[in-house]
Amino acid sequence: MNIADDAFAAGNSAGSSSFRRWVRVMPALLLVAAAAFVAAYYVPLHRAHVLLLEEQRKSNQKSKELEQTLSQVRGELQAKAAQVDKIEAERQQTEAAKKSGLERLEQIKAELAGKLDKHIKKGVAAVAVADGHAFVVLSESAVFLPNTVDVNPQGQGLLCQVSGALSASGGGQAPLRVGAVSGPPDSVPPALQAAYPTAWELSAVRAATVAQALQDKCAVAGARLSAVGHAEHDPAAAALGATKMPPGRVEISVALPAEPRDAK
Structure with a gap:
């Protein structure tokens, strides 16, 4: 074998040895490259994915809490609306009852005035309604x-x-209250x-x-009658308003029956 052949053989041997070294090193390099890829791309992506999942979980939880709050607020608003509707219905009912009561009092006043029209025109009688009487x-x-x-x-x-x-206005057997007003303290006649x-x-x-005359002459039961002297004080003055009557007078009143309530 000559020198050239030896050199060629030595070169082939060296190349084969180097190739074998690269073959042995290549998996390690691939593993390192894969690890570098995982470290550079997968791990951040995985972390970002985990963070997104956590954010989504928190968002879902917050959404549920907001939905619960909204449902609670909606229920409270419905309850408030129902309460407002109830108060408004009661107010309208009260206004209607008040209007009906005022109309009824005016009707009773008109009926009494009609029955006593002759005496009212003479200025010796007056009628009024106030405070349920x-x-x-x-x-x-x-x-x-x-x-x-x-x-x-x-x-x-x-x-x-x-x-x-008055008995007709008060329901037939309602109590009658008799009061007498004598006018100023010095108004007692000398006689x-x-x-x-x-x-x-x-x-x-x-x-x-x-009161005695009502019982004896008008057949009003004594149990229905009460009598009180007011001296110069006049309980009916406010009810009479601008109606002018002499200082000395007799006042007979009856409590009016309450308005019947609708059966529920």
């Missing part, structure tokens, strides 16, 4: 004999007419001052006398 006010001159506490014959008939009208030195005494006796 109907009032008939009579001048003392239309009821009593002058300078006495005795009921005159015309007064007896007037009292019976008044009690009948009565010895027996009734004060307006309180005079008004109390006149109220009791009218």
